[in-house]
Amino acid sequence: MKQIIEKINKLKENLNKWGHAYYVLDKPLVDDSEYDKSLNELIKLESQYPQLITLDSPTQKVGGVVMDKFEKYKHKQPMLSLANAFNEEDLENFNDQILKEIENKKYNFFVEPKIDGLSISLIYKNGNLFKGVTRGDGIYGEDVTSNVKTIKSIPLSISDKSEYVEIRGEVFLSKNEFEKLNKQRLLNDEEIFANPRNAAAGTLRQLDSSIASSRKLDAFLYYFMDREKFHTHSDSLKYLETMNFKVNSLGKICNNIKEVYEHIQTILLQREKLEYEIDGVVVKINDFDLYEKVGYTAKSPKWAIAFKFPAETKQTKLKNIFSTVGRTGRITYNASLEPVQIAGTTVQAATLHNADFIIQRDIRIGGEVKVKKAGDIIPEVISPIQDENYFSLKKWKEEKKCPQCHSILERVEGEVDQYCINSQCPRKIVRGLEHFVSRDAMNIEGLSIKIIEKLYDNKFVSTVSDIYKLNKFRQQLIELDKMGEKSVKNLLESIEISKANSLEKLFFGLGIRHVGKKTAKTLALSFKNIDKISTITFEELEQINDVGPIVAKSVCDWFTIKQNRELIKELNELKINMQYLGNEGTKNNDKITLKSFVITGTLSKPRNYFKDLLEEYGAKVIDTVSKKTDFLLAGNEAGSKLEKAQKLGINILSEEQFLEMIGE
Structure with a gap:
């Protein structure tokens, strides 16, 4: 069991790190296939050992993270992510799960390309565009309306004059526009974007809408949220077209999984010829009326799945191997490559993970290597090419000293990673400070990694407590390169505000x-x-x-x-708050707080309503019934979860009993 726990924690650490880099920094660290492989491994382990599922697991997470520089907007319905399929067998398993919920009912599927861009929700009131909101964390998104209005394929007004109309889709940058943008950035001596998805995300998050306008973003719309108006997804798309929205022409109704798989292959063959990037295909039940019946997990709908395309593999020369050190001291190895085109982007760097990864594959500097990329993020070196030159190259040896402070590196027993354990390692200190001020931590605005490095180099900060003494150096900070009086004023105010955090x-x-x-x-x-x-x-x-x-x-x-x-x-x-203050909307109820709940069956309102309600009371909502489950909230036609809960002696609540428990 110890090895299982260690494996799960390692997977969670990697996935959370990769997710942060992908969704927040727009600087991805690994490709889709590596992320998906690790996520699926974690899902499998957690299904086998549900008692090890934790609130911070990526499997419990809906989506990315809301950026601070835009106003937050709460989605009327959460913007969920999709589970993944990689082969025909996965699609058949997806179909089998649907059959368990709606046995003996006829249904078909709608299959359409999965656009590699940024999810967007468009809200129209009385026919006029009211809000354009990113997915954010799935519950709260970023209000990017001013930038959305610059996208020529998104109408500012529509023929549907209903009080509230919500339409969801994907904002993207075409391959052609992406190349133009990167050429211009090179001329301006600016860092180029890694791929069209990052470019689209960076553009949509520009505070200056004139920049967004100049980059010619585009959008495909694929989801009309008012399911009562139409019975099928395909009919709703036709309606979107009548309102002048851009709908992808490759979408098709398929009557069974065999037809689904055939159409996926058709789209895959056209992938390279398309003017936009796609990283897979979305398969969903066409009949809206079946969505609630089939239901949802905590993370994704059960009536839809994303079929991910296989990674593209290329060959190139490995110029060098270099290491970096993170805030925990963990050493990560990276490859410097001869530039190579993969999935429409130029790749010059790749992850090599850790020393064991390099040694086990016998990857050598100066040799040819295979590199894979799922179309969207920094790739991974898979293996060396053992040609006639390969065996004349020196075998690579792991570094013994920290690349930053040159302290002797150590390994934790049972782990593959090396660590710098020097508490005074400059890079560890800087990365630790960066983590401390981040949004999910103390949320101190104005302390970017570059500013932190300047403060550290100038000996203003070396520990997190020094951050709260910066007011003593106000004038020196103003004189510091590119800080300025207004920036320093805002920074010191943000530091002071953070003292009151929970x-x-x-x-x-x-x-x-x-x-x-x-x-x-x-x-x-x-x-x-x-x-x-x-x-x-x-x-x-x-x-x-x-x-x-x-x-x-x-x-x-x-x-x-x-x-x-x-x-x-x-x-x-220094007067930093050390008490738990709770958060807005948190309620206390000894019967519910810190208890675990599973929700099943048909209730009077969508499951997410009850999930949100439970989380307001500090309860944990999970998807699997186990011995550690405290309560099962069961609606009509509860099915196998109810049977399992009865066998395990779990407390079972009807909707009425639950509402009585919370006094509503």
Whole structure:
């Protein structure tokens, strides 16, 4: 079991890191196939060991993260992501799951390309464009209306004059426009975009709408949200076309999985000739009336799936291997490559993960290598080409010292990664500061990685507590290159505001290994202040839902270090809040808070309504019934989950009983 726990935690760490780079920074680290492979491995392990599912698992996450520079807008209905299929067998399994829910009912599918861009929700009121909102984290998106209005394929007014009309789709940049944009950026000595998806995301998030207008974004619309108006997805698309929306012409009705797979192959053959990037195909039930019947998981609808295309593989020369060090001290190896075109983009760098990855594959500097890319992110070196030149090259040896501070690297027992354990390593310090000020941690605006590096190099900051002493250096900061009086004023105000954050923000920001955002919230909610967390025993921590032995040991170990205890004391003296304050909408109910719920069957309102309600009370909503499940909220036609809950003796609640429990 120990190895399983370690494997799950490793997968979660990687997936959360990759997701942050992809959705927030628009600087992806791995390709789609690597991410999907790891995610599917995690899903499989969690289905086998549901007691190990935690709130911070990527499998519980809906989508990306909301950027701070735009106003947030709450989606009327969550914008969910899709589960993935990679072959015909996966599609058949998808169909089998549908049959379990709607046996003996006829249905067909609608198959359309999966556009590689940025998801958008368009809201029209009385026929006029009211809002353009990104998916964000699935619940709250970014209001990018001013930029959406510059997209020529999106009408500012439509013929449907209903009070509220919502249409969803994908904003993208054509291959041609992408090439033009990167050529111009090279001329301006600017960093080029990695791919059209990143370029589209970066454009839609420009504060200056004139920049968005100059880049000629485009959009395909594919989802009319008012299901009561039409019975099928295909009919709703025809309606979108009558309102002058751009609808993809490759969409097709298929009567069974065999036809679905055939049409996928047809689209795949046309992929390279298309004027826009696609990374797969979306398959969904065509009949709207069946959506609620088939239902949803916490992350995605069960009535739709994304068929992901296989990774494209190319050959090129490996010029060099270099390493970087992260905030935890973990060493990551990367490849510098001769430029090669993969999936429409020029690739010059790739991930090599860790030393074991390179050694096991015997990858050598100066040799030819195979590189794969799923069409959208920084690729991975798969293997060397063992040609006549290969065996004359020197075998690569792992680095023994940190690339930044030159301290001896160490390995944690049972892990493949090397670590720099020097607490004074400059890169670790800078990355730790970057993490502390990030949105999910203390949320201090104005402290980008470049500013942090300047502050560190000029000896203004070396620990997180130094951030709260920057007001002493106000004039020096103003004189610092490109800071300026207004920027410094805003920065110091943001630092002061952050002092009042609830405990979970601080606790996450401390960067304790294995403590993610959700775990930090769980611990803050459970113990209310940092003093209690710092004195809690390993055994007590291990008993907390979503914590477990690895996180418990990590937390206990962190507080045994004198330097860390002194940091907490200093932050307290600097008037940083150390108490759990709760968040907006959080309610307390001893019967529900910190309990785990599974929702099944048909209820009076969509499942997401009850999920949101439960989470307001601090409950955890999971998809699988296990011995650790506290309650099953069961509606009509509950099915196999109800049977399993009855066998395990789980508390079963009807909708009426649940509402009575919360006093509504």
